[in-house]
Amino acid sequence: MKKRDLISITDYSKEDYLRILELAADFEKNPNQRLLEGKVVASLFFEPSTRTRLSFETAINRLGGRIIGFSDAGSSSVSKGETLHDTTKMVSNYVDLIVMRHPLEGSARYAAEVADVPVINAGDGANQHPTQTLLDMYSILKTQGTLDNINIFMIGDLKYGRTVHSLLMAMSEFENPIFNFIAPEELAMPEEYKLFLKEKGIRYFEHSEINENINHADIIYMTRVQKERFMDPIEYEKVKNVYILRNSMLKNTKPNMRILHPLPRVNEIHPDVDDNEKAYYFEQARNGVYARQAIISHILKLK
Amino acid sequence: MSDQLKKKLKLKVSAINNGTVIDHIPSENLFKVISILGLQKVKTQITFGANFESEKLGSKAIIKLSDVFFEDDEINKISLIARNAKLNIIRDYEVVEKRVVEVPDKVIGIVKCFNPKCITNNEEITTYFTVISKNPLDLKCKYCEKITHEHQMVIK
Numbered sequence: 021m022k023k024r025d026l027i028s029i030t031d032y033s034k035e036d037y038l039r040i041l042e043l044a045a046d047f048e049k050n051p052n053q054r055l056l057e058g059k060v061v062a063s064l065f066f067e068p069s070t071r072t073r074l075s076f077e078t079a080i081n082r083l084g085g086r087i088i089g090f091s092d093a094g095s096s097s098v099s100k101g102e103t104l105h106d107t108t109k110m111v112s113n114y115v116d117l118i119v120m121r122h123p124l125e126g127s128a129r130y131a132a133e134v135a136d137v138p139v140i141n142a143g144d145g146a147n148q149h150p151t152q153t154l155l156d157m158y159s160i161l162k163t164q165g166t167l168d169n170i171n172i173f174m175i176g177d178l179k180y181g182r183t184v185h186s187l188l189m190a191m192s193e194f195e196n197p198i199f200n201f202i203a204p205e206e207l208a209m210p211e212e213y214k215l216f217l218k219e220k221g222i223r224y225f226e227h228s229e230i231n232e233n234i235n236h237a238d239i240i241y242m243t244r245v246q247k248e249r250f251m252d253p254i255e256y257e258k259v260k261n262v263y264i265l266r267n268s269m270l271k272n273t274k275p276n277m278r279i280l281h282p283l284p285r286v287n288e289i290h291p292d293v294d295d296n297e298k299a300y301y302f303e304q305a306r307n308g309v310y311a312r313q314a315i316i317s318h319i320l321k322l323k
Numbered sequence: 324m325s326d327q328l329k330k331k332l333k334l335k336v337s338a339i340n341n342g343t344v345i346d347h348i349p350s351e352n353l354f355k356v357i358s359i360l361g362l363q364k365v366k367t368q369i370t371f372g373a374n375f376e377s378e379k380l381g382s383k384a385i386i387k388l389s390d391v392f393f394e395d396d397e398i399n400k401i402s403l404i405a406r407n408a409k410l411n412i413i414r415d416y417e418v419v420e421k422r423v424v425e426v427p428d429k430v431i432g433i434v435k436c437f438n439p440k441c442i443t444n445n446e447e448i449t450t451y452f453t454v455i456s457k458n459p460l461d462l463k464c465k466y467c468e469k470i471t472h473e474h475q476m477v478i479k
Contacts (some may be wrong), residue, residue, distance in 0.1 A: 028468065103446050103447075104442065104446055105446065105447075105448075122442075123440075124440055124441070124442045124445055125438060125441050125466070125467035125468075125469070126436075126441050126442040126443065126464065126465075126466025126467035127442045127466075129465065129466045130442050130443075130446075130448060130466055144442075144467075145440050145467070146440070147467055147468055147469075148468070
């Protein structure tokens with residue numbers, strides 16, 4: 021039987037998304053279900069990512085599973101020069117499932133080929149982070165009641181931000197989405213994604229600043245504009261304060277509108293937004309545990 | 324002397340009895356073609372030459388292989404660096420079949436992924452690309468999912 025890895029969001033069909041979202045809702049109602057009792061999961065973090073690791077490990081614990089692994093490459097055999105191939109092969113002998121984070125792109129796909137057990141990609145460099153996308157979708161579904169007819173504003177680094185790319189691909193599977201992109205020119209949404217939308221006949225609009233356009237939004241998806249992405253530091257200084265969301269900008273936004281952010285945030289969402297009921301980013305992080313419980317259950321066919 | 328006759332005489336210089344002639348290889352890629360096809364391991368007679376005049380390419384290379392015949396999958400590997408290569412299949416000194424190379428749908432090995440952060444550039448892994456455009460050539464890496472464009476292509 022073919023094992024079910026989750027490496028890239030496009031590995032899954034709309035049916036998979038819907039099944040996982042349904043399971044996530046079930047875990048939210050009843051988080052402690054010991055479906056992983058007697059099973060061992062490897063949590064292999066070749067680079068530190070506290071938020072993602074704790075979210076996964078909480079999900080595994082709530083399912084009653086045991087965890088082995090490491091939280092950075094320095095405390096693993098990688099520091100002795102072991103290849104990813106050998107580490108994966110060895111760990112795959114011990115466990116029922118591997119959760120992996122690695123700084124190199126494509127590492128998760130490769131590990132999935134090497135391992136005899138399913139692999140979940142918890143981030144491979146700037147490439148993919150599919151469990152983030154599923155928790156984003158769950159957050160949209162929970163706050164909007166549907167994934168159809170959603171007007172999404174994506175703001176910030178749309179060039180390197182893997183979360184916006186994956187979310188764009190996944191939401192394109194649903195009815196009539198509208199995308200609005202707000203980014204500095206250097207960090208604009210890459211052509212290949214705009215072409216993808218065009219080919220699917222999905223509407224999108226591009227803006228250079230945050231203005232009253234956001235009053236049409238159902239979802240505002242904020243990302244960090246990272247200094248290190250700019251070749252020219254002057255360019256960064258020019259744009260760094262243009263893409264900050266402030267409470268005063270939200271006055272005429274739709275009542276159902278919610279603000280998402282994959283976190284960590286730096287200054288792109290002003291702290292005065294935090295108390296607004298439209299700020300959803302901290303709840304969004306909590307949804308990550310339910311979404312990951314759902315993904316694990318789906319992959320191991322626990323439910 | 325007629326052109327036809329001249330051509331025939333030219334060919335006869337190193338004509339082969341049975342085998343394959345690969346023509347219209349860009350001269351600068353001759354040794355890459357030899358390496359991709361693994362011709363260094365061939366035990367039968369091989370003649371190759373480079374820097375012949377060519378109307379199409381300016382300068383072309385040619386390889387003549389005695390008693391060697393290629394499957395399509397095998398020969399199509401060279402299409403990445405010898406787009407206009409033509410194969411003449413020779414039996415008993417006669418050209419019995421002419422074939423052109425075609426860019427395959429998958430490129431396995433051969434090309435390096437342009438992304439320095441791709442796992443294939445950091446560990447011993449055979450590269451694997453899906454061809455998403457044949458002209459110009461765009462290759463999508465199975466691992467890092469990035470696209471290597473024709474001008475970024477490096478042969479391994």
